[in-house]
Structures are given as structure tokens and as C-alpha cells.
Amino acid sequence: MAGTNAPSRKELRRLAAELGLERAAADHFDDLRRAFESSRGMVAGLGRDLAPAEEPAHRFAAGKGEGGR
Amino acid sequence: MTDLAFVTLAEAGRLIRRKKLSPVEYTKALLARIERLDPRINAFLRLVPKTALAEARAAEGEIARGGWRGPLHGIPYGLKDIIDRKGLPTTAHSKILAESRARADATVAHKLRLAGGVFMGKTATHEFAIGGPCFDLPWPPARNPWNRNHHPGGSSSGSGAALAAGLLPAALGTDTGGSVRNPASMCALVGMKPTYGRVSRAGVIPLSFTLDHVGPMTRTVEDNAILLGVIAGHDPADPTSVRRPVADFAARIGKGVKGLRIGVIRHFYTRDMIADPEMGKAIEDALALLKGLGARIREVTLSPLGLYTSCNRVILASEGFAVHERWLKERPGDYASMTRRRLLPGAFLRASDYVQATRLRARLVHEFEAAMKDLDVLVTASSMEPPCRIDDPKAIEVTYPRQARAPFNVLGCPALTLPTGFSKAGLPLSMQIVGRAFDEATVYRVAHAYERATPWKTTHPGLD
Numbered sequence: 001m002a003g004t005n006a007p008s009r010k011e012l013r014r015l016a017a018e019l020g021l022e023r024a025a026a027d028h029f030d031d032l033r034r035a036f037e038s039s040r041g042m043v044a045g046l047g048r049d050l051a052p053a054e055e056p057a058h059r060f061a062a063g064k065g066e067g068g069r
Numbered sequence: 070m071t072d073l074a075f076v077t078l079a080e081a082g083r084l085i086r087r088k089k090l091s092p093v094e095y096t097k098a099l100l101a102r103i104e105r106l107d108p109r110i111n112a113f114l115r116l117v118p119k120t121a122l123a124e125a126r127a128a129e130g131e132i133a134r135g136g137w138r139g140p141l142h143g144i145p146y147g148l149k150d151i152i153d154r155k156g157l158p159t160t161a162h163s164k165i166l167a168e169s170r171a172r173a174d175a176t177v178a179h180k181l182r183l184a185g186g187v188f189m190g191k192t193a194t195h196e197f198a199i200g201g202p203c204f205d206l207p208w209p210p211a212r213n214p215w216n217r218n219h220h221p222g223g224s225s226s227g228s229g230a231a232l233a234a235g236l237l238p239a240a241l242g243t244d245t246g247g248s249v250r251n252p253a254s255m256c257a258l259v260g261m262k263p264t265y266g267r268v269s270r271a272g273v274i275p276l277s278f279t280l281d282h283v284g285p286m287t288r289t290v291e292d293n294a295i296l297l298g299v300i301a302g303h304d305p306a307d308p309t310s311v312r313r314p315v316a317d318f319a320a321r322i323g324k325g326v327k328g329l330r331i332g333v334i335r336h337f338y339t340r341d342m343i344a345d346p347e348m349g350k351a352i353e354d355a356l357a358l359l360k361g362l363g364a365r366i367r368e369v370t371l372s373p374l375g376l377y378t379s380c381n382r383v384i385l386a387s388e389g390f391a392v393h394e395r396w397l398k399e400r401p402g403d404y405a406s407m408t409r410r411r412l413l414p415g416a417f418l419r420a421s422d423y424v425q426a427t428r429l430r431a432r433l434v435h436e437f438e439a440a441m442k443d444l445d446v447l448v449t450a451s452s453m454e455p456p457c458r459i460d461d462p463k464a465i466e467v468t469y470p471r472q473a474r475a476p477f478n479v480l481g482c483p484a485l486t487l488p489t490g491f492s493k494a495g496l497p498l499s500m501q502i503v504g505r506a507f508d509e510a511t512v513y514r515v516a517h518a519y520e521r522a523t524p525w526k527t528t529h530p531g532l533d
Contacts, residue, residue, distance in 0.1 A: 019416050024401040028409055035413030042386060042414060043422050045379025050425045 012036060073098040074235030075529050078292035079319075081238060082140035085132060092132070092143030096125035096187050099145050103189070103236045106532055109217060111209045112231035114150050114160060116190040121145065124187045131185070140295045142185030146239040149225050150191035151198050152283070153272040154178050161274050162194045164207055164403040165396055175272025176307065177241060177283050177300045184299045189237060193227030198243055198276045199389060200408030201469065202226065202459050212459060213255060214530040215496055219456040220465065222255030224248040228286050229256040234532055239296050240286045245276045246381050247451075247474025249284035250486035250501065254452040254472075257488040257497035257525060259293045259516065260286045262474075264506045265481030266311030268297075269304030277388040278309075280381065280478045289526050290487065290517040294318035297509060311507075318510050322517040327363030329445045329515060331356075334369055337473040338450035341374035345454035351489035351498040352450060355519055359448075362518055369440050369447060377433060377476035383418060383426035384479070390415020407462075430479055437480050446515050447503040449473050451486040455496035473501065483509045487516050488525040 007015065009029075016025035016032055024032050073095055076084075084090035100118050107113055128143035148154055151161045153171035155178075160166045174182060181188070193211040195201055202210035202220055213221040214234040221230045225242025229252025232240055242249040244262040253260025261284045268283045275281055285296035298318050304310040333356060338344040344352075360366050371377075390397070393412050401409060441447070453471040457464035477484035484503045492498060504512035520526055 015417075020398045021401070021413075021416060023399070024397060024409070024413065028401055028406070031406055031409040032413055034410050036417050038410070039386065039414035039417035042379055042382045043418065045375055046383060046422070046425055046429060047376055047379070050428055 006037065074102055075288070076238065077289050078144055078238040078287060078295055079140065079289070081144055082142070082295070085143040086137050088132065092125040092128045092187060093122065095143070096121050096145055096189075099189065099236060106234055107236060109212070109532075110214055110230050110234050110236070111211045112192055112227040112234065112236055113147070114162060114191045114193050114208050114227065115157065117157070117188065121187050121189045128185050128187060138185040139299070141181065141239070141299050143187060144239060145187045145189045145237055146181060146241070147189050147192045147228060147231055147237045148178060148240070149194050149228050149242050151194055151243060151274040152178055152241060154188065154191070157191065159274060160191075161197045162206060162208060163196045163408075165400060167207055171272070173272065176269035176304045178272065180300050180302075186239075192225070192231055192240060195224035195226060195248075196405050196408040197274065197393070197412075198224040198245060198248055199411045200224070200405050201465050203405035203407050205405050210459065213456055214532055215256065218458055218460070219496065220255060220459045222252035222452075222456060225252050225286060229253065229258055229260075232256065232258050232286055232288055233530060235529060238287065239292060241300070242284055242286045243273060244282045244284050244478065245280045246385055246478055247472055249282070249286055250451050250474045250484065251472065253286060253486040254499035255456040255497060257491070257499075257528070258286055258288055259290050259485065259487045260284060261293050261297060261485045261509065261512075262477060262483065263297060263301065263509055264483050266309050267301050267313075267483075267507065267509070269302075269307040269310050271304055271306035275392050277385040279388065280385055282478070290513055290520050291319055291322060293485070294322055294513045313507060316510055318513055321510055322513045324514055325362060326359055326515055326518045329364045329511070330443060331359060331364045331366050331515065332369035332440065332444040332447045333366060334371055334447055334449040334473075336370060337374045338453060342453050342471055342473070344450050347492045348450060348452065348454055348498050352448070352500045355489050355500050356448060358522055359515070359519060362522065364515070369444070371436060371440060372433060374473055374476065376429070377479055378470065380426050380429045380433060381475035381479050383422055384430070386412075386415035387418050387423040387426075388415075390418075433476075434480055437482065441505050445504075445511050449501050449503070451499045451501040455492045455494070455498060477503055482506050483512050485512050485516055487520060490523075490525060491528070
């Protein structure tokens, strides 16, 4: 889901159904849509810095441009 | 004659100990004030006058027999209504739990009971400690005593409003992204988010397991230190509770700041977010005052505020959705709209988003610890502006994220908000003081030095 474009109304309803949120989608669709947009903003805010190799306890040698050191 | 509405907890405690103030008369005076003023403030969801008077009488009798328990004995207090008190509903200000009934005290409620405090009632909150000031719930939202058309901050809104209005001298709040410190900022109070693990959360409705804290709210720094001393300590019922000795937090607050090293995270409120000019100037004036008192001030640069905030939001939304998933699926219509919008984002976050946020969190903790190596405390903004109107949902949405409190939930370190004056419109201004993990004592020391040199704690809203 991360990085996807804004889904259509139909897609968001399908996604909500997969998550078991049919009632929220049926009765509070606008809240659901705003929540989806909000979640995308949250993830985007985490930034670019979490490269695969960049775990302090497990630093490993990856190729150039793959977060290796 | 002592003004019982605004007497400090510390002073009332001293008077009660010397039998110059009757806990019963004190409780009656506050109950009368609540009856007169709270219909305009909505600070309380549930008042328990019979219980309060019974506890006040018990305290008075025990003290008369020489059984003084400590500085909270005979002192009225309130609990945010996500904290269990045996036999009473813990509603979380929500339809969903309106019929609930607590089977036992939360650990913090039990500690206050053992300390001989006088329980006055449950205070309003934003729904489940995450919604905003909502008008589509069974109870109205609390209002700001400094101007009733304005928001008192949240989510510990009723605790904040009750303290500012002189309805209580002490209350507990909870803080996941700033919810003790926000009402402290908005209502000219002192609010402490202690170190993670310092105060038990057992018996408190969770919002985000790794970000939730219980904290003391008062009108003065000394009162806050006293109240933290009562509620702090290891609790086997909370697996995140830490086994560390509880200091007398009030013992060293009068030592002043001469020689203390204070870092300023100025970029949080001048670059990452631009604070309202009056808020920013009040912080700069406070720093100049602390420098004049002998503190050494230098600027500190951390990661941008937005990175800390995003880390907090992803963790909070993920963990909050896990708490509320069943109700959001089965009873979404029983939440206020604003609460639904704040809880539902967690449905759309992936496990990897959560893990990335926790990885980022570890890095931010490392960054903070490095910055604190040669510093005693940090100073930064709490809120970026004074409280907005309570009936303006757009302003509420805009100002909700404009704060610098969430970083310290991510970091788990102690952070305290205190008043720095008032805007031209008469609304509270504030700043935040942050310490090393488990060093609440130094935070209180700096806050007390500032408070002692300024007149803000003796300024109260005109409600009578």
C-alpha cells in the first residue's frame, strides 16, 4: 500500500472490506478516505534514511547505492 | 485567609499537617466551586461528592490522631477518565465504554488512595485520549477557563480545565503524543510526562503501548514534583515499569540553575515549524532569564521535528489501531468522527511501516543521548501557538500537529511544560524543559528556578 496513488472509491471500499472495515466504509466513508490519506502522509514522513544495511546491530556490506557501508 | 481555590498542593499540605486547614472544609469549598463553575467549564464527567467528603473526613480524623501520611493527605484530586477507580465507570469519554465499571483501582489511583488523597471525580478527556474536542459524544468537551470559547488542549482536557479554574489542586493525565503537556500549555499549568517506565500504566486504558505515559498535572512546579513522588515507582502489574528508586523530586528544586548546562532546540520552533511570534519571544525571554540566573545556554541541533513527529504518528497509529480494531470493525458509529479519523489510519499501515518507525526510533534515541552527553536539560517549544477556538474544527485540525511534544514520547525521556506568560489576547504561552532518562529532578530544578523568577503561577483566570 505504501507509495500507491490515491485509490478510487471502489478500490478503497475493496481494501476496507479486506480489512474487515465494511461498516466503517458503508457509514463513514469520508473518515475512511481521510484516514487512508493520513496514513500515506505518516509513512512519507519517515523519510528515506532507513536503508537495508542501516541497522546498528546488524550492519552489513551491501552494494553501492543499496545502503551498504 | 487562604484562597482555597488557588492554594497550592504544597501549601495546603503544610496547613493540613499543622491542623490549620481542615480537609473537610477544603473539600467542601472546592465542591461548592465545582457546582458553581463547572457547568460552564465541563471539566468533570463524574463528580463523587459523597466519596470525597467521606475520604476528607477520614483524612481529618487520622491526622487529628497523629497519623499524617504525607503531603497528599487530605488533598483533593481528579483522575482523567481513562484511569480506573474501583466501582466507577471508566468511560474514556466514549459511548463505547459508557456502561463500564472498573473492578479495581489503577495502580496510580491506588497509590493516591494510600497517600490519603481525596478523590473528587473523573475528568473529561478527548475520546480514548486521541480524539479532539468533539460535540457528537455523550458529554460536552471541556472548555478553557482562560477563555471559554477556546480549546483547553488535550487529551487530558478536563484535568487541565479543572486545575486552571481552581476546581482542584492536583490531577492526573496521560500523554502519548503530548496529552499531559498540551493542556498544561493551553491552560497555564505545569504538566510532566515522566520517563517511560517511571509511572505504572496498569489499569489505564491504553492507546499506544510503547508511547503511553501517566503524568502529574498541577499549577506549580513544586506541586508537580510532590505528585510525581506519590505516583512513581516500580509496579509488577505493568511489564514496562522500571525497578529504580524513587527520589524525593521536590528535595532539590530550590537549588537554582547556576552552572547548569541548557541546550536549546531552537530549530524545532523557528525553522521546522514557525511558532507564533508571541510564543517564540516568550521562550527567548525565558532563556535570557535562565542565563541571567547563571545557566549556560547553547544551541543544539537534532533531526528535524517532522521526523520525530512522523515516527510518533506511525507507531501511535499502528498500536492504537491494534487496541481499537475490534470496536472500529463492529461499532464504528459509536466513535466521534474526529476519533475515527485519528484511529483508522492504523488500518492502512503495514507491518514494515511500523518496524521502520521503530528502527528510526532507535536512531533518534541514540542521537538524543549523544546530544545530552554534556548537557543537563534541553529547552524547546511545547505548543506553537496559544489555544484556538473550540468551535472551529479547521483550526483544531491545523493546530493539532503544531507542537514539539511528540519527540519526547518517542525518546521516552522526561519532559515538562510550564507557563511563560500570556499573549496580548490573554491566552497562555508556554515552553518545554526536557531531561535525561530518570532525571526528572533536574527538570524540576530548572522549571522551579524560572517559575520563582516570574509571576505566572499567581495569575488566575477571572471566572467569579
